Amino acid sequence: MSLSVTVKWCGKEFVFDKLRHSTTVYSLKLMIYEKTGVLPHRQTLLGRRLKLKAKPKQGKEADDVRKLIDVGVQNGMKIMMMGTREEDMKVEVLSPPEHLQTEVVDDFDIEDEMQIQERSMKRRKGVWLREANLWHSYMSYLNIFRKLNTV
Structure with missing residues (x-):
């Protein structure tokens, strides 16, 4: 017994005659x-x-190895196919306009990096010293306050 299937794609119809019930989905895709x-x-x-799924669930067989009769294909059935040819998918790589193109200038210098690290250390040390001075001032005021309250 043979099947006849019509596949529609991009407004065109393709007829596949003399398909067997034992034909797999992958065989139809090759045709x-x-x-x-x-x-x-x-x-x-x-x-x-x-009864085709885009992605088979774990533990289930992929639809491509299943037979047409098992996925519900019947004689005279119309199937819509979605897909794109490889040559239609090629993307042209564009370069930026000339007014946006710039030269890469290597301005990284190890000495500059060392100076940046030294400045960072001085800043951290300055913050620590300021905090230590504030703490010392706070403790001085606290001692003065305690002396005034005890008198």
């Missing part, structure tokens, strides 16, 4: 590839009663 140029892994088949 579609021969007519459309869309690689099988880029094809998504959609149909009203199709």
